Amino acid sequence: MPSAAGGPQGEQFPATRLSVLTRIREGGEAERREAFDLLARAYWRPVYAYVRLRWRREPADAEDLTQGFLGAAWAKSFFDAYDPARARFRTFLRVCLDRFVQNQWKAERTVKRGGGVPVLSLDFRNAEGALAGREPVEPHGTETLFEREFSRSLFTGAVERLRAELAARGRERVFTVFERYDLGPADEVTYAGLAAELGMPVTQVTNHLHTARRRFRELVLDQLRELSGSEEEFRAEARDLLGLDLE
């Protein structure tokens, strides 16, 4: 199992890396671990939310199942069986998860923690806080739930990367504009208000915002491409999750 799936601060994100799934399947040991780490980071929150809301498990139980599922996926190479021609990876992963939860007692006995399968460092308290007030989901809403949580995970990761990247270049103010305008409460910020607050012309506010958004989109698309099983899947995901037609 790869190292902790904590924050990606300072990490660069090359645009033309091979799909994570290809690297997990075909890479050397180090590359496989790195690729799996990236995949786990993108999916652990959707997995946890899914186990909580779809399978209605208590938080402690859901934590164990999330860790157990990712551990088992690594140890037993679940994802090697993925065939891009048959389904989207997200759907495949969800089906794997459903099977895993159904067979959890067996799986828990099979997948021993330790022994080459280190426990992921995941902030479950934080993830649980994000689920406050959420209603359990009926089986017909599972795809939507998983998609929504995946989007949240994708965007949250891209925001973290953007922050780290801009900080590394000494362009914190660009991120501040983005954070205030796009991440804060809606309808409370105006360009003029932000310009006055930050002591810059309105033009600079809109320029900073545009710079940050453009890079944010690149980061989201790069990550989405990496996490997709094929170019076709990537385009379909971009269309469904982001409303972008990349044809």
Place this chain on the structure above:
Amino acid sequence: MNPLSDATVGRLRAVTALPDPPDARYTLLEVLGEGGMGTVYRGHDTLLDREVAVKVAHAAVGPGSAAFTERLRAEARVLASLEHPGIVPVHDVGVLADGRVFQVMKLVHGETLEAALSRHPELDRRLGILERVADAVAFAHRRGVVHRDLKPSNIMVGDFGEVLVLDWGVAKVLGQGEASAAAMGPAPAGMTGPGAVVGTPGFMAPEQAEAGALDQRADVYALGALLAFVLAASVATGAAPRPLRAITERCLARDPGARYVDATEVAEEIRRFRSGARVLAHREGWRERLGRGIRRYRTPIVLVVAYLAMRVLVAILGR
């Protein structure tokens, strides 16, 4: 970092989906409105440092070849030449990397026709707005341009009371085939041509809906639909003044030959009605003519009658 909220994820999704014009002159900042043919964004013109409205077509229309782009620009020049206080002109056009055409226009601060109507219940004020719409369209007609998509959401009343006709995106320059945005129409690549259907049901002339040949009289039809819209919002059904109903009916004639020739005639008819003059569309009986005459000359009539009454009174008291 805490996971983003649903609202923030939704906002970021919208931000990510914002089109990004390739030449970097224009940056799109947020969605202002969604139409059948395109989405309008608040944008920023970084070269001239000003706010603009950018309309991006829903459908890609063709390759971004030099010849194609040049054709768009040539046609945009015609639309941009429509310098009239009631027309929001096109500043620029371009093609996004994905083949969708965008138009850059002045960003208008104001309210939609519907909002303006709700604030101005008086029929005459409402007709005044419509008269200015007809004037603006008449100006375009005199330059051989047909709007093709006149409807309430394409009319705005500005902060200074000015009436503006928006979205010349599907306008047609008569004698030159499709105008720039022909490109902005709903037809997919390779299908936009003289036979393509553009417009909005309810405000679209029959010949337009049938993708037949059309001219200024298609706009006359839409002006009639707008007049009907204003009347319906102003007075109870059937209670509209007969001359106004006659103007509306002539605009909405199924046969283009039975309509007014162009928006100039419509504007003049509305002006006639507002000033109390006889409208051409309506043959009135002597009672109607008398009633209209009395209404039109109410003030001098009242003055004359008052004068005569005073003279009579003085004569009686003087005996």
